[in-house]
Amino acid sequence: MPTKIVVDCSTGIASEVELTAEEIAQLEADAAKAEADRKAADEEAALKAAQKAELLERLGITEDEAKLLLG
Amino acid sequence: MAATFTKIATVTVGSGGASSIDFSSIPATYNDLCLKLSARGSATGGAYAHYAVVSFNSNTSNRSWRRLAGYSSSTYSDNSSSVITMGSIPSSGATASAFANCEWYIPNYAGSNYKSWSIDAVVDTNSSTDWENYFMAHLWSNTSAITSIGITLDSGNFVQYSTATLYGIKNS
Numbered sequence: 001m002p003t004k005i006v007v008d009c010s011t012g013i014a015s016e017v018e019l020t021a022e023e024i025a026q027l028e029a030d031a032a033k034a035e036a037d038r039k040a041a042d043e044e045a046a047l048k049a050a051q052k053a054e055l056l057e058r059l060g061i062t063e064d065e066a067k068l069l070l071g
Numbered sequence: 072m073a074a075t076f077t078k079i080a081t082v083t084v085g086s087g088g089a090s091s092i093d094f095s096s097i098p099a100t101y102n103d104l105c106l107k108l109s110a111r112g113s114a115t116g117g118a119y120a121h122y123a124v125v126s127f128n129s130n131t132s133n134r135s136w137r138r139l140a141g142y143s144s145s146t147y148s149d150n151s152s153s154v155i156t157m158g159s160i161p162s163s164g165a166t167a168s169a170f171a172n173c174e175w176y177i178p179n180y181a182g183s184n185y186k187s188w189s190i191d192a193v194v195d196t197n198s199s200t201d202w203e204n205y206f207m208a209h210l211w212s213n214t215s216a217i218t219s220i221g222i223t224l225d226s227g228n229f230v231q232y233s234t235a236t237l238y239g240i241k242n243s
């Protein structure tokens with residue numbers, strides 16, 4: 001059973017307790033959301049990189065040359 | 072302006088690992104909070120394969136952030152109003168015994184306005200190809216005073232010797 005460490009800041013006492021079924025479900029939901037968010041962000045970054053490479057190829061210039069144009 | 076730093080509590084994960092570290096009943100008697108985290112995860116992956124997930128008052132909603140980062144041989148900036156993760160945590164594939172070190176600064180945590188907070192972090196794994204440094208500016212659009220902070224990982228557990236210390240700061 002997964003455990004968590006809880007520190008009561010009013011007393012300074014730390015205790016290790018087993019997660020409840022509800023907490024496990026929340027943990028799994030947060031993990032799934034984090035994974036989905038990260039995957040979406042990675043896909044968006046990959047798409048932007050591909051679009052950028054395609055545009056540079058169409059223009060026939062390098063990334064450094066594009067930076068010079070925009071600088 | 073920080074005038075005093077007082078350690079409120081510290082946690083060191085034991086040999087069995089832990090899925091989360093929670094600070095509860097945080098007193099409202101300080102002006103700011105500072106959390107220092109040294110952590111490593113058990114999941115498969117390298118220096119920045121997995122992320123910490125933070126909750127305030129058990130809430131992970133209404134969050135947004137911007138990040139400036141450098142990793143290996145590249146840099147990037149990004150932002151999100153939906154992603155709830157914050158900060159890379161080295162996992163089992165990273166250099167042995169390497170931990171991420173993060174500092175979170177949460178000003179006016181007990182106030183009734185939205186909470187902005189910052190993260191300054193380094194994932195130094197003694198490797199020239201598997202590292203990350205980043206700064207993040209976060210906003211929690213919630214007017215509640217922060218009375219608890221929870222830290223989990225998006226996969227796996229915190230390994231032994233992961234440490235979190237919460238400080239309270241007063242301006243006088």
